Amino acid sequence: MFTGLVEEVGVLRGVSGSGEMMVLNIGAAVIMSDLKIGDSVAVNGVCLTATSVSEHSFTVDVMPQTYRNSTLKDLRTGSRMNLERAMAAGGRFGGHIVQGHVDGTAEIRSLKRDQNAIVFEIAPDRSSLFKYIIPKGSITIDGISLTVVNTTASAFTVSIIPHTLGETVLAHKRTGDSVNIECDVLGKYVDHLLHYSRGTGEEEEARSSRISHEFLAANGFV
Structure with a gap:
């Protein structure tokens, strides 16, 4: 971990x-x-x-x-x-739980300066990942623990402070480059538990998730 x-x-x-x-x-x-x-x-x-x-x-x-x-x-x-x-058992937990099991790749759509920060707009290669990407939630970009600023129908944004930019590969990224993304594992487990059943593999594949922005808002998560 x-x-x-x-x-x-x-x-x-x-x-x-x-x-x-x-x-x-x-x-x-x-x-x-x-x-x-x-x-x-x-x-x-x-x-x-x-x-x-x-x-x-x-x-x-x-x-x-x-x-x-x-x-x-x-x-x-x-x-x-x-x-x-890997995290040492007695170390400080400064980021969030990262497994190193990436969910896919994403393209950097734009880079915009916001005073002392750089805002990255990132578009995942799979739209199904958006059920795990929520404003103020955690996400991992090329192994970096970051906070989601906002989401649209096809992309999300993260804001990078100068220290993070200078100490990671993000300093060398440009529009059009690809990055690895890993969504918060807690969201994946919640999603699984909400719609899990003992149906066949085909039935599980066809069943859609109950997690949505409306669901999270109605239950006080956003």
């Missing part, structure tokens, strides 16, 4: 593999202090396992499922990436 508080920006030193599998060699400094083989690391919000560790770098495997459903397939040697080690 992670908190969405990025520890450092690493640099991709090399990529190997073929087809939809990858081995990434990532250069880092801060997280190398106690990183061990088998440890979990969030790489741009994707939970990966360290398979080898040296003084200044580590390697991770990317399987086809992760390749297809994240932006890791777009990485090239020299690419920067947000890094966070």
Whole structure:
């Protein structure tokens, strides 16, 4: 489990593999202090396992499922990436519960300055994710714990303070770039519990969620 508080920006030193599998060699400094083989690391919000560790770098495997459903397939040697080690049991919980299991990718539609902040407008690749994205709720963008400012029918906005911009890969993002997104896991569990039954897989797939903005408003959540 992670908190969405990025520890450092690493640099991709090399990529190997073929087809939809990858081995990434990532250069880092801060997280190398106690990183061990088998440890979990969030790489741009994707939970990966360290398979080898040296003084200044580590390697991770990317399987086809992760390749297809994240932006890791777009990485090239020299690419920067947000890094966070798994949360320590005795550490402060400064962000929100982040699993490192991304729900999909999204496109940055626009960047607008709002005094000391930069407002990112982001459009998810799946409209079904909007049932989990609510104003003032939590969302993870490339492994960064952020607060949703507002939503529309096809996008949502987040406001980035200078510190976050300077300490993460968001400083290098431009309109049209893709990011990984992970919605708040608490919303997913609530959604599941509200409409779960012991029907067949086909029946479950066809059943629509009862969570809506109207439902949340009527029950005092927004």
